[in-house]
Amino acid sequence: MTKPLNLTEASKCVRCGACKSLCPTYLATYNETMGARGRVAMLGELDMERLAPTAALAEMIYSCMLCGACKNMCPAGINIPEVIYQGRAALKKAYSKGRLIRGALKLSASGFDNLFSILKWGQKLFYGGLYNSGVIGYVPEITSTPFKNSLQVYKTTNKTGRMAIFAGCSVNYFYPNLGESLSHILVSKGYEVVVFKGEVCCGAPFRSLGLEEEALKLAEKNIEHFNKVRAEAIISMCPTCTMVMRDQYPQMTGNTIHNLMDINEFLLRYDIAADLETAPSTVTYHDPCHLSHGLGIREKPRHILNKIKGIELIEMKHADECCGFAGLFSMHFKDMSKSIGMKKMENISDTGADTVVTSCPGCIMQLEALRKETGSEFGIKHIVEVIDEAMHEQQTDNKQ
C-alpha cells in the first residue's frame, strides 16, 4: 500500500504566499490563519510539536474548504489539500463540532441507505422549524427513491455499447433526476446502462472529517467493485467523487478505478451535443472547484454548451471562484459560506443569463439555497439536464 503524504510535507514551505492569492477563506477574511499559507505553517508547527492540537487550531484547519484553488500554486510542490487532510486526521479529536457527524459516518460507513432513511425522517419532523429559525440552511428534500436502490439495467433496442454510472451520494439521495437524465441520454444513444448497488461513498466526507481509515476502506471497496464492472466507461456527475477516485485513490491504495470519466469528458468524447438544437436561451457557466482546480476541466463544458444551437453562453466574472458550498463547510461555517456564495450570486445575476449551468450537485445545492434566500429568478441546471432536455425537445420535434 502506498503510504499517504504526511504533515512533514508542510516543512517544505518557504512562506512565499502564492497559495493564498486564490484561497477563498483568506480572501473572505484577510486573516493569515484562515488562508492556505497560514494553515500550512501551523500544520508544520504541529508536526514539529511546537503547536499543541488545540480546539482553536482545529477550527482553522477545518475551516479550509478543500477547494484546491491552492493546489497547483506552490513552487515547493506541496500538495496543500493533502496536507490539510492529514492535519484534520491529526486534529479530529480537537474538532468537537464534527463529533456528531463523525459518529454517524462511522456507523454508516458500509452503506448510507440507513443513515439517509433516518435523516429523511428527521428532515420531515424537524427541518421546517430549524430552517425557519435560521439554525440550519436550505437542504433539498432527501428522496424516498434513491437512484441506485437496486441493480438497474436500462436496456436499449439497438445496443452500441454498455456504460455504467457512478451515482455518488448527492445524486443518489438528493438529485436522482440527474441519474435519470444521464440514463435517458445513454439509452437514446444506444447504450445499455448499468447502475450497481455495490457502490459505496467515494470517501470525500470521511476524509474531510479526518476519518482516513474509514475512507481507505471505502476506496478499496469501490476499486474492487468497479474494476469488475464490464462497461466502456464509468460516468460520474459529481466532480468531488471523480477527483477523489482519480487523484486520491492511487495515493491512498496504490490502485485506481479504470475507465472512470467525468460527465463533461464523456459528453465531449462521444460528441453527444453534436446537432442538438434547443429553444433560444442565455446561459452562464459556473466552474465547480473540484472540476476546475481538482481535475483541470474548464473548457470542456463550454465547448459542449457552445455546440448546442439556440444556447448563447455568457461568461460571468470569476467563473472559477467557489460558490461557498464545500459540503460540511456550509454547515459549520455558515456565515462565511453565505458571504462567499453571495459574490457568486452577484456574478451570475450580472450576466443577465436565464440560467446558470454547472457540473456539480453540491454547487446546485448551494445555488438553490441562495436563490431561495435572495428571490433570484434564474434557473439552475446541471449540464446533464441541459443535454437531456435538448435531446427530448429534438425527439419531440422529430415526431411532429
Ligand code: SF4
Ligand atoms: S483548499 Fe481552498 S480553502 Fe483550503 S487552503 Fe487551499 S485554497 Fe484555501
Ligand code: SF4
Ligand atoms: S505556495 Fe507553497 S511555499 Fe508558498 S506559502 Fe504556500 S505552501 Fe508555502
